[in-house]
Each structure stands twice: as structure tokens, then as C-alpha cells.
Amino acid sequence: METWFDDPEAYWAGIDAAVRAARLPAPVLAVDAIALEHNIADLRRRAGGVPIRVASKSLRVRSVISDILRRDGFAGVLAYTVDEARWLATAAEIPDVLLGYPSVSTAAIGRLLADETAAQRVTLLVDSPRHLDVIDATVAPSGRRPVRVAIDLDASLRYARGMVHLGVRRSPIHSVADAARLAATITRRPGFTLVGVMSYEAQVAGFADDAAGAMRNQAIGVIQSRSMRELIARRSKAVAAIREYADLEFVNAGGTGSLEATSTDPSVTDIAAGSGFFGGHLFDGYSHFQPAPAMCFGLDIVRRPSRDIVTALGGGWIASGPPALDRLPKPVWPAGLSYIGSEAAGEVQTPLRGPGARHLGIGDRVWFRHTKSGEPAEHANEVAIIDRGADGGPRVVDVVPTYRGEGKCFL
The missing domain is CATH 2.40.37.20 (D-serine dehydratase-like domain)
Structure with a gap:
């Protein structure tokens, strides 16, 4: 430091x-510019050359987001709502905005599809054919340009046929077969272009491994190592299966807490990070990095x-x-x-x-x-x-x- x-x-x-x-x-809210510079450099170092996609929900300051994206090693935004994604694509002129969560807001989707610039720059996230139905119900395929979509691949670690679930409850698309079926469905339907994959390994990125309790820390380390081994193998196969149906522009994964581990996955093209820029105290319990406050x-x-x-x-x-x-x-x-x-x-x-x-x-x-x-x-x-x-x-x-x-x- x-x-x-x-x-x-x-x-x-x-x-x-x-x-x-x-x-x-x-x-009063304050950001120390030198501490922010330290965190930007450290995140880039930890990513090991893999581009970082800025998770906007963890900043919510447009000028800071834009400033980070002007630097080498950072590319694109991971947004949290359709209206936010459209705003960043237009007001902030960000050319690559991936929505990090599915949306069923027909009003927001309608505003996005009516904006030609935003529609070219924003990718919607889906994990079910029902999400495609919502988009079609908003504007029929014949009345719109093809909608950019990405598949949300579940990154959790599952044991005992799913009875034990380690990670967040996000997408139902877990297996390679799940991913291939959804990719086939998307590419068969008119009005959609499958351009990417996203997966978030929360059980690795979101758990401190240097908190109170040596036995707990050791257990978390074992789980995280095993989870990444399983995920890298499964994600690589799922991405390969999806590529049989579409030429993918990106495969996004990870988070602030997993940059080093996620960067070792050869199927990943960019890694998400957000909270690490401002350095909240949640990260005080991580052993492998220490962001400045x-x-x-x-x-x-x-x-x-x-x-x-x-x-x-x-x-x-x-x-x-x-x-x-x-x-x-x-x-x-x-x-x-x-x-x-x-x-x-x-x-x-x-x-x-x-x-x-x-x-x-x-x-x-x-x-x-x-x-x-x-x-x-x-x-x-x-x-x-x-x-x-x-x-x-x-x-x-x-x-x-x-x-x-x-x-x-x-x-």
C-alpha cells in the first residue's frame, strides 16, 4: 500500500x-482518488490479462464507470436493469453492455428495442424460453431488429443430485445438455442473436476465506478449490456446446473475489468486478487480496x-x-x-x-x-x-x- x-x-x-x-x-459520500487508483491497478493485476467487465450496480456513479472503461484492461459493463443498460449505452456511450439479470418488464424492453443505438449495444440475459416469449410479446420479430441475448449458465456446485447446492440461486441452466438445448431453442427462433454466455461463481467470489475461525476458513478454501475445478470443466464443455449453435462474442464470469481463479478458465473472455473498485469492508476477510477503502x-x-x-x-x-x-x-x-x-x-x-x-x-x-x-x-x-x-x-x-x-x- x-x-x-x-x-x-x-x-x-x-x-x-x-x-x-x-x-x-x-x-456526504467521498471517494479517495488515490485509493481508487490502487484498486483499479490491483484488479487489473489479479485478472492476469483477462479483460474486466465493470459491474455497474456496485458503483452507480456514471463518471467513475466511464473513467474506468477508458483504461487498458477494462471492457464493457455488466448492468442490472434494462433501463440502466439502455441509459449507459446511450448517455454514457458504452458500446458493450451486458444485462446481468433476466427481465420481464415489457415497458423497459420496449424502450430498449425502440432505441436503435441501445439495441445494438445491449445484450439481454436469458435462462428460459419464457424470456424469449416476453420479448416477442413486446415487439414481434417482424417489427424489430434481432435482439442480442446471452445465456445465464448456473455456476453453483451441486451435490447429491442437487439436494446440496453451494452458490446463489440463479439460472436453471446447469448441465451441458441444458445449455445446448437453450442454445438450440434461441437460434431456431427468428428475431434473436445468441452472442454470449454469463456465469457467476458466487460460492468462490462471495465468501471470505480469512474470517474468524481457522476450521471454517480451511473448509471454505477446500470448497472453493473443488468448485472451481468442477466449474472450469463443466463451463468449458457448455461453452463448446453452445458454440455449435452460435459464434459467441463473449463468455463472462466471476467477480471481485474470484479474479485469480476465474482467469484460469480458458473458456472465459472477460471477468466481472464491481465492489472491489470502492473497497467495501466485506473484503477485509479475504486472504488473497486487500482493496483500499x-x-x-x-x-x-x-x-x-x-x-x-x-x-x-x-x-x-x-x-x-x-x-x-x-x-x-x-x-x-x-x-x-x-x-x-x-x-x-x-x-x-x-x-x-x-x-x-x-x-x-x-x-x-x-x-x-x-x-x-x-x-x-x-x-x-x-x-x-x-x-x-x-x-x-x-x-x-x-x-x-x-x-x-x-x-x-x-x-
Whole structure:
């Protein structure tokens, strides 16, 4: 890491000072440009030369997405809704946007198909003939250009004929035969062009292997190694079977936590990554990489219920996933703050206790790290970009809008 992060106290205090000097009110979202550069370079290194597709749901700041895509080693976007994909393809002029989830929104699909530029740049994801039916019901094949589609191949590890399932519940397309049947169906139907495959190995990318408990960490490592061996063999065969029916432009896979492992799969042409750019605290428990905490958010202290407790306005910026402490934002500055078990992070107020609370007064500010990355942008209209001059002093060099700040609420 750079020397600027060797001293966490100075790092967070510098961010607070820069934001206050710019007179930015709380809740305030900030991105440290040097930390972001560190994460961009580290993700590229970990991918081992395989292009990275930016998972937009984990950033939700259009200018940052566009800036990353201008660099070598990054190509295309993995979007999360049809309207977002269309917007990025047109407003951000991104030529390759893959939708990461199927959609049955006929209104959104209709808007996409009516936009010639977006229709040429956006690829819809399907895992069932029913998804093709929805598109046909929106605009008949005779009334549209061929729709670009990709198959979502299930990347989970299954035991005992599916009774044990390790991974997320996504696509029903798991076997090589499943993939071949769907590819045959797509290519037989008029109005569709099969251009890609996507698969997400969540059981590898999404589980920390250096958290509390040596036995747990060892078990996760064994499962992840076995899962990747099984998946690489199965995915390669499935992609080969699909290529019997279509000339594929891309095979997307993986996530921030699996870049090294996914890059060894010869069938993969690009790897998705999102949360690793901003470096949420979820990744503190990973053994093979450590992103810098590039994004943080600050809240004002508005109450002081007792000597050891202060209360911040807002704070319930909760990450998706199983409800647990690791889904909560992490108070990082001042040091020595923790949640109260009966309240935790609240929608409009968050009490904090501990030694760090004793020196905080009304009007002071507390800084948090998010768990993953996408949730902070849904709570703020702007992001302060912080850089450091020749003297090393942090300062706000730009303020850019989030999706919310651009008037966009996609999901």
C-alpha cells in the first residue's frame, strides 16, 4: 500500500478535513482518488490479462464507470436493469453492455428495442424460453431488429443430485445438455442473436476465506478449490456446446473475489468486478487480496444521550445478503465506536458507543465504510472526489453525481 494509508487515523482525518473545507453537508459520500487508483491497478493485476467487465450496480456513479472503461484492461459493463443498460449505452456511450439479470418488464424492453443505438449495444440475459416469449410479446420479430441475448449458465456446485447446492440461486441452466438445448431453442427462433454466455461463481467470489475461525476458513478454501475445478470443466464443455449453435462474442464470469481463479478458465473472455473498485469492508476477510477503502460516507452527530453514546443522523445503509453484522456499515473514524445491539444502524438515527464517543460533540462527524459498494450511491446525490497535492494534503477536486443525483432510480 501507499504510505498515505499507513496511518489510518491520518487518512480518515484527512478526508474529514477535506470535506469540511469544501463545506459539503452530511450525509456526504467521498471517494479517495488515490485509493481508487490502487484498486483499479490491483484488479487489473489479479485478472492476469483477462479483460474486466465493470459491474455497474456496485458503483452507480456514471463518471467513475466511464473513467474506468477508458483504461487498458477494462471492457464493457455488466448492468442490472434494462433501463440502466439502455441509459449507459446511450448517455454514457458504452458500446458493450451486458444485462446481468433476466427481465420481464415489457415497458423497459420496449424502450430498449425502440432505441436503435441501445439495441445494438445491449445484450439481454436469458435462462428460459419464457424470456424469449416476453420479448416477442413486446415487439414481434417482424417489427424489430434481432435482439442480442446471452445465456445465464448456473455456476453453483451441486451435490447429491442437487439436494446440496453451494452458490446463489440463479439460472436453471446447469448441465451441458441444458445449455445446448437453450442454445438450440434461441437460434431456431427468428428475431434473436445468441452472442454470449454469463456465469457467476458466487460460492468462490462471495465468501471470505480469512474470517474468524481457522476450521471454517480451511473448509471454505477446500470448497472453493473443488468448485472451481468442477466449474472450469463443466463451463468449458457448455461453452463448446453452445458454440455449435452460435459464434459467441463473449463468455463472462466471476467477480471481485474470484479474479485469480476465474482467469484460469480458458473458456472465459472477460471477468466481472464491481465492489472491489470502492473497497467495501466485506473484503477485509479475504486472504488473497486487500482493496483500499476508497469510498466512505460521513454522518453528523446530532444527539448525545449519555457520556459514552452519541447519535448520528441516518446510517442504515445496509448491504444486500443474509441479515447479519457484516451487512452493516462499519464506523471507522473516530476510532473506538461501535453499534448498540438493540438499534444498530437505523434509517434515520444511529447511536454509537465506546471510547471514541467521549470526545464527540453535536455537529461533529463520524465516517463509515460500506459493506459492498452499491448501497451508498442510493443515499446520496453527489460524491466528493478527494485527491492529494504535491504536499500530500487531501482536498476535494471534484463533486460528481451518483445515479440518484442524475435522477435515476433503476431498482
